[in-house]
Amino acid sequence: MAARDDNLLEKGYWESVKVDDSGNSAPKRAKQYWEGLSPSSILSRRWTGGPRKTLRPTAYLDGLRGFAALVVYFHHHQLWARDIILADVIFERGFGYDGEYYFAALPGVRTFFSGGHYAVTVFFVISGYVLSTKPLTLIDAGEYRKLSENVGSALFRRWWRLFIPVICTTLVYMASWHIFGLWISAAKMQPTFREELWNWYCEWKSFSYVFKEGGNPWLSYNLHVWSIPVEFRGSIIIYTSLLAFSRATRNARLWCEMGLIIYFMWIADGSHYAMFCAGMLLCDLDLLAEKNNLPSWFYRLEPFKELIFYHLFIISVYLGGVPSHNDQIEEIRKVRGWYYLSILKPQAVYDYKWFYLFWAAAFLVASIPRISWLKRFFEKPYNQYLGRISFALYLVHGPLLWVVGDRLYAAVGWAREAHHEHLPGWVDILPLSTAGPLGCDLAFWVVQLVLLPLTLWVAHVVTKLFDEPSVKFAQWLYGKTLAPPSVRS
Numbered sequence: 001m002a003a004r005d006d007n008l009l010e011k012g013y014w015e016s017v018k019v020d021d022s023g024n025s026a027p028k029r030a031k032q033y034w035e036g037l038s039p040s041s042i043l044s045r046r047w048t049g050g051p052r053k054t055l056r057p058t059a060y061l062d063g064l065r066g067f068a069a070l071v072v073y074f075h076h077h078q079l080w081a082r083d084i085i086l087a088d089v090i091f092e093r094g095f096g097y098d099g100e101y102y103f104a105a106l107p108g109v110r111t112f113f114s115g116g117h118y119a120v121t122v123f124f125v126i127s128g129y130v131l132s133t134k135p136l137t138l139i140d141a142g143e144y145r146k147l148s149e150n151v152g153s154a155l156f157r158r159w160w161r162l163f164i165p166v167i168c169t170t171l172v173y174m175a176s177w178h179i180f181g182l183w184i185s186a187a188k189m190q191p192t193f194r195e196e197l198w199n200w201y202c203e204w205k206s207f208s209y210v211f212k213e214g215g216n217p218w219l220s221y222n223l224h225v226w227s228i229p230v231e232f233r234g235s236i237i238i239y240t241s242l243l244a245f246s247r248a249t250r251n252a253r254l255w256c257e258m259g260l261i262i263y264f265m266w267i268a269d270g271s272h273y274a275m276f277c278a279g280m281l282l283c284d285l286d287l288l289a290e291k292n293n294l295p296s297w298f299y300r301l302e303p304f305k306e307l308i309f310y311h312l313f314i315i316s317v318y319l320g321g322v323p324s325h326n327d328q329i330e331e332i333r334k335v336r337g338w339y340y341l342s343i344l345k346p347q348a349v350y351d352y353k354w355f356y357l358f359w360a361a362a363f364l365v366a367s368i369p370r371i372s373w374l375k376r377f378f379e380k381p382y383n384q385y386l387g388r389i390s391f392a393l394y395l396v397h398g399p400l401l402w403v404v405g406d407r408l409y410a411a412v413g414w415a416r417e418a419h420h421e422h423l424p425g426w427v428d429i430l431p432l433s434t435a436g437p438l439g440c441d442l443a444f445w446v447v448q449l450v451l452l453p454l455t456l457w458v459a460h461v462v463t464k465l466f467d468e469p470s471v472k473f474a475q476w477l478y479g480k481t482l483a484p485p486s487v488r489s
Contacts, residue, residue: 055379058133060368061126063378066386066393068119073397073455075116076224080401081409081444084416088114090438094323094335104439107321107337113439117353118320120227121275121361127231128238128279129365135242136280136287139253147246151239156481157474158235162228163208164470165395169462170221173399174200183422186402188220224398234276241280250288251295257281266346271354278362286369309370316363324353392462393455400455408450412443 079088091114095105104113111118131154138147177184178193190196200221206212207219210229219225241260245253260277264270288294301308323335329352332342341356349355368374377383386393407426410419413434415427432443 055384058130058369059384060375060378061130061365062387063380063383064122064365064368064387065126066383066388066390067378068122069390069393070386071111071119072116072224072394073452074112075114075119076398076401077405077448077451078113078439078444080405081414081447082438084414087438089325092323092325093331094321094338096336097323097334102438104437108317110321111317115320117324118357118360121354121357122364123227124230124234124272124275125279125282125361125365127234128276129283130279131235131238131276132242132280132283133287135239135246136284139242139246140287140291144246147243151243153478155236155239156478159232160474160477161470162232164473165391165462165466166219166222166225166228167204168466169392169395169399170200170204170219170225173403174221176403182403184402185406185416185418185422186223186398222395222398224394230272234273237273238276238280241277250293254281254284254295257284265355265358266348269348269350271349271351271358275358275361278358279365282362282366305370309367312363313367313371313374316360316367319356319360320364322353322356322360327351327353389456389459389463389467392467393459396458396462397455400451400458404454405447405451408447409443412447414443 079091081087090100090102091105091110093105095101095107095110097105104110134150135147138144138150174196175193176182177187177189178196183189190199203219203221206215207229210232217226217229237260241257245256248256257277257280261274261281264274264277285294285298289298323332323338325331327350329342329345332352333339342352345352345355368378406419407423410416410423410426411429412432413428419427432441432446434441434443436442
């Protein structure tokens with residue numbers, strides 16, 4: 001069986017898929033499987049714990065990934081519910097912009113209201129870190145044949161692993177419009193299901209080709225999956241770079257990893273891939289630290305380690321709140337506390353926010369394992385569970401927002417003109433107060449009592465039906481391509 005790799009938005013090692021060798025009959029196993037999808041089962045056995053499993057050393061990355069997926073969820077819901085008041089302008093321009101001061105726009109606080117971009121950059125850094133772990137371990141051990149097998153297997157399985165769940169969820173979402181006769185404000189629907197299916201296919205085949213130049217980078221059937229092709233390209237960069245550096249000395253490899261970061265951030269407009277390379281560099285340094293094999297100058301900083309990483313965490317939180325309403329650098333200079341920081345932006349980076357978010361994400365991933373209380377927080381069972389379903393949560397939260405959330409927000413008082421035209425029966429059927437501090441109104445949070453549990457449950461179901469099977473399918477397909485062991489040896 002090929003080795004399984006873990007990465008951004010995928011479940012972690014904390015709960016591996018187990019083979020049932022108990023002798024249970026197939027009907028009994030099937031019954032147990034479907035019972036495991038019920039909300040009560042999820043709540044009792046997964047969310048609140050059950051027997052605590054022994055966590056691997058990097059389990060905090062699973063928890064961080066899950067928590068970041070939840071931040072993305074709230075980012076999209078906060079902006080969508082308040083579209084009528086142009087909340088994206090308020091949230092994303094920063095505290096004090098144009099003389100306006102909102103609690104939800106404060107540095108640090110705004111992460112919980114509009115921190116989606118910050119979360120996505122954390123995803124990319126985690127991905128670079130986790131994808132590098134096994135190859136770097138093999139490089140350090142001099143196991144070059146195993147390195148070749150590991151990277152070959154991972155590259156083969158990568159596309160299937162990332163794109164199969166996207167295919168399945170977008171098909172189900174698209175089909176629901178025509179089966180149930182839904183109006184979706186976020187979609188441009190075709191007159192018939194046959195035309196819709198053809199349109200989906202035309203968009204999909206273009207979206208799935210990750211090396212295309214120009215054209216529309218979005219998949220209209222789920223705009224949030226724009227990061228999946230970035231994930232695939234970033235994975236290729238990590239795997240090919242590690243192969244290229246595998247015979248290098250320790251110092252040469254570290255310099256090459258730094259060189260890639262410099263190239264992607266300061267020479268080419270490849271800030272997303274600088275984030276993957278930052279994860280690779282952090283992973284390399286952590287593995288070297290375990291063996292007491294860091295470059296000597298690192299050890300001179302040992303007495304100041306706690307001070308350094310607390311400051312990196314604070315800087316990360318501040319930079320993670322970079323004003324980001326558009327890509328005009330002049331706008332950031334109008335926000336208090338950002339004028340001088342704006343001077344640091346490299347010429348190569350077109351959309352300035354990714355430069356600051358690169359540092360924010362890298363500092364966050366570097367500091368968490370060195371701040372004990374923060375690491376323990378991300379190792380909590382609820383964050384570990386969120387990490388397990390994070391990929392599915394990322395995929396389904398948008399469609400559920402556009403199908404269910406859009407109607408519930410209209411029902412409690414956040415109706416837009418399109419709702420009056422297309423969903424008049426939903427408008428203000430249960431009006432609640434939309435007053436109060438921005439982002440904290442009663443109407444929004446009452447709706448979350450329905451939407452958040454629903455989204456988590458659907459994410460769990462999608463994890464079981466599409467996400468985990470995609471891992472097994474990719475492993476099975478790779479195994480089918482291999483020559484018999486006797487031939488390979």
